[in-house]
Amino acid sequence: MAAASSAVTEKRKKNPLSDGQGTLAALLISPTMAVILFVVGIPILMSLRESVFRKDTAIDPNTGLIPEGETFVGLGNFTAIFTNPQLVPGVWGTQDRLVNAFWNTTFFTVVCVIAETILGVAMALIMAKAFKGKGLVRAAILVPWAIPTIVSARMWGLIFDGEGVMNRIVGQQILWLADGPQSQWAIIISDVWKTAPFIGLLTLAGLQTIPGEVYEAAKVDGANAWQQFTRITLPMVKPALVVAVLFRTLDTMRMFDLPMGMIGQGKYSVETISMFAYIENNALRYGAAAAYSLLLFLYIVFIAFLFVKFLGADVVGDDELKAIAEQRKRQKAAAKAAGTTPALAKSTVTSGSSSS
Amino acid sequence: MSHARTARRVLAATLSVGALLVTAACSSGTTTPSAGGSASASGTDWTKKGPITYAQGKDTSGNLKGEIDEWNAANPNEMVTFRELPDSADEQRAQMIQRGQAKSGEFTVMSVDVVWTAEFAANGWLEELPADKFPTTGYLKAAVDSATYFNKLYAYPSSSDGAxxxxxxxxxxxxxxxxxxxxxxxxxxxxxxxxxxxxxxxxxxxxxxxxxxxxxxxxxxxxxxxxxxxxxxxxxxxxxxxxxxxxxxxxxxxxxxxxxxxxxxxxxxxxxxxxxxxxxxxxxxxxxxxxxxxxxxxxxxxxxxxxxxxxxxxxxxxLGGHSFGISKFADNKGTALAFVTWMNTKENQIRRLTTASNAPVLEELYDDAALQAKFPYLKVLGDSIRAAAPRPKxxxxxxxxxxxxxxxxxxxxxxxxxxxxxxxxxxxxxxxxxx
Missing domain, CATH: 3.40.190.10 (Periplasmic binding protein-like II)
Structure with a gap:
């Protein structure tokens, strides 16, 4: 990249990372962009259209047939929770089915992600230690994450059976697979079991970038283990951890196969927004299904925004970008003061640095 | 999950757009009733022969494969291809609904659960079956009733079930x-x-x-x-x-x-x-x-x-059981008619009872002494099914x-x-x- 840097010095570019090959780059990624547009963009637009229509369901009293067609209902599919609530009994009381699904989704997300983060970090700390059989422990911890969700859903279904292992362990007969708060905990336990290793893995990657000297220095300064953990490990592992937590949050919010495969449909204590949208879709109410999917989409986007905004989740790895921009600002100010043309800062990376 | 679903919807939409272009059947107007639902039995051609497809849930006993092989050997110009659907009834229904929504005749004949008949018929996905070509005399009354919608037969009972x-x-x-x-x-x-x-x-x-x-x-x-x-x-x-x-x-x-x-x-x-x-x-x-x-x-x-x-x-x-439904959008309905009639012959019903323990829909079989000797439960089953009540239609x-x-x-x-x-x-x- 050094050769290119002298040629572009005169050109003023908005993007300090650009090396003058923008056109070529655009050309090269355009097939990918076209595919993404086709498989992501068009379906989203179609869902948007679908969400403001409702399929006609009136039955012809003479033939019994349903004339085909759909009616434009505007935001009717979204406002139905106020105008025509479908009351269901859930753990959060009797309320509209979508609202109930929303609270279930939120509850699962909060509880699962907190538990997974704590367990995952603990796993990472264990895996990072040098001891005999480290490879075996690492592999063992990763096994749950490698099992397909539907398989673990069926497996935990057997464990939580009335006659299953879990009831033998707790020594009581809890009907996990019925419908109630206990079913929620069955879901939470199996989800944490399955995905804590994911956080553990990403955190481990972050841990391994912390140089040992920092800990040695801390030891010399007399810091105890807890201080080392809170003052060194956590801050230094935070970029990796925040991204792992963000991924898990977004993933848990669209939880579907675990409750569907383990507890089944029509169980309001575990019904998530994804499940409800799927069930509506199966009942040929495509408008409502599209509307609920869009609501979930917006909810996820909102949470992702909060993460990036307040926890500084660095998903695209733009640390360097920010640093260069800062440097450019300073150079410009300095050049202005000196009355010369500024030599702008350049990127030193040749390939995109992904976070952690 | 939402991607898979939208992708499926796109597929269905693409197919339906394609079908609309090919047949130019109707405008895609949003509120006008289209030709698909209203082109009643009048235009059905029950003589056209040719290859067809039969869709049914998992063939756990392996009996169906034998039946279809036998049919194909005897009718090389009217081959039946078996499309095996998943084990779960919900998945089977979803697959059939997708074809119906897309106006696709991919499944010429499909094995329809008794409780789906009304939904499939009302949406105009099933061909109405004329009584002269699909005789139901001697069939279990409850089974025929469960395949009937608005006094018209929309599916041909193939097996029954009782507890x-x-x-x-x-x-x-x-x-x-x-x-x-x-x-x-x-x-x-x-x-x-x-x-x-x-x-x-x-x-x-x-x-x-x-x-x-x-x-x-x-x-x-x-x-x-x-x-x-x-x-x-x-x-x-x-x-x-x-x-x-x-x-x-x-x-x-x-x-x-x-x-x-x-x-x-x-x-x-x-x-x-x-x-x-x-x-x-x-x-x-x-x-x-x-x-x-x-x-x-x-x-x-x-x-x-x-x-x-x-x-x-x-x-x-x-009452449980399945029926043969014939897709409204499929080709070669003459072969479909012949295949369905052949599948329901007395011999084939006995074979399905013997090898796949499917309860027959021909009432006389339940009183057959030889069969009763072979299947000790057959008499009780007949009593159970004869008294059975269908689920709400x-x-x-x-x-x-x-x-x-x-x-x-x-x-x-x-x-x-x-x-x-x-x-x-x-x-x-x-x-x-x-x-």
Missing amino acids: FLYYRKDLLDDAGVMAAPTTWDEMKAACDKVLAKNKSMSCYAGQHQKYEGLTCNIAEAVNSAGGAFLTPDGKPAVNTDAAIAGVQWMVDAFKTGLIPKEAITWKEEESRTAFQTGKIVFLRNWPYVYNIASKDAKFKDKFAMAPLPGKTGPGVST AVKYGDVTLAIQDATYAALQGQKDAKTAFTELQTKLEALTQG
Whole structure:
């Protein structure tokens, strides 16, 4: 990249990372962009259209047939929770089915992600230690994450059976697979079991970038283990951890196969927004299904925004970008003061640095 | 998941756009009724021959493959291709609905569950079957009725199903109970005697998990108490005293421990295992249990079957089974007609009974002495199916069955009493069956 840097010095570019090959780059990624547009963009637009229509369901009293067609209902599919609530009994009381699904989704997300983060970090700390059989422990911890969700859903279904292992362990007969708060905990336990290793893995990657000297220095300064953990490990592992937590949050919010495969449909204590949208879709109410999917989409986007905004989740790895921009600002100010043309800062990376 | 779903919707939409362009059948107007639904039986060509496709759930016995091979060998110009669908009924329905929505004739003939007939017919996905080409004389009345919608036949019954009361004959004999119970009270009395000696056992169980099986079980309780989900003219009637008495029986059975508490999470297999491992004395289940239990050398002499018990006399089973539906959008309906007729010949029905234990739809087979000797349960099955009541026939069957399950599960779990739950259900069903 050094050769290119002298040629572009005169050109003023908005993007300090650009090396003058923008056109070529655009050309090269355009097939990918076209595919993404086709498989992501068009379906989203179609869902948007679908969400403001409702399929006609009136039955012809003479033939019994349903004339085909759909009616434009505007935001009717979204406002139905106020105008025509479908009351269901859930753990959060009797309320509209979508609202109930929303609270279930939120509850699962909060509880699962907190538990997974704590367990995952603990796993990472264990895996990072040098001891005999480290490879075996690492592999063992990763096994749950490698099992397909539907398989673990069926497996935990057997464990939580009335006659299953879990009831033998707790020594009581809890009907996990019925419908109630206990079913929620069955879901939470199996989800944490399955995905804590994911956080553990990403955190481990972050841990391994912390140089040992920092800990040695801390030891010399007399810091105890807890201080080392809170003052060194956590801050230094935070970029990796925040991204792992963000991924898990977004993933848990669209939880579907675990409750569907383990507890089944029509169980309001575990019904998530994804499940409800799927069930509506199966009942040929495509408008409502599209509307609920869009609501979930917006909810996820909102949470992702909060993460990036307040926890500084660095998903695209733009640390360097920010640093260069800062440097450019300073150079410009300095050049202005000196009355010369500024030599702008350049990127030193040749390939995109992904976070952690 | 949402990506997979949208992708599927795109596929369906693409196919439907394609179909619209090819046939130029109608404008894609948003509110005008299109030609697809209204082009009634008038234009159907029942003579065109050629290759067709048959879609059905998993061929677990392997019998179907043999049947289709035999047909293909005899009719090389009218080959039938078998499209094996997933095991789960919901997945099969989803696949068929996708073809219907996209106006695709990919599945010429499909195996339609009795409870889907109304939905498929009302949406115009099934061809109406003329009575002269699809004779139903000698067929089980209930099976034909379940394939009929608005007095027209939309599917050709292929197999039927009814439930039994399985019981531990060894324990009943031991306790001095000589005959199988015919009423709920008799069953309880028999249990009292048996359980006095076998303290760890429970009396009875069916399928009480919240899924389609619960609908079947509660329908049996309601019908066996003299109630009905729908009146003969199709109006919901679940808040009658008789219907609520049926529900109340099941609720009380859970309360008094007649049905074990954990049965609230049981489906077919869980309840069969409980029966076979000696946890319950009486089991309500489908005929398949016989095939499994009679292969267990230790267990095969310990059980017998009887018709379901009822409130004051013999009970009423819920009707199951499948029919052949012919897609409205498919080609070569002449071959479809010939294939379906051939599949339903007496010989083929006997073969399906023998190799796949599918209950036949030809009534005379249940009285056949030779077959009865071979299948000890055939007579009981015939009695069960002849007395069986269909589940509510509804275009929005998915919503109807969920509403029934909601009400039942709430009553069984004690969140609502039977009367409140089923009075609320009445209101819901009235709204759902209005269309």
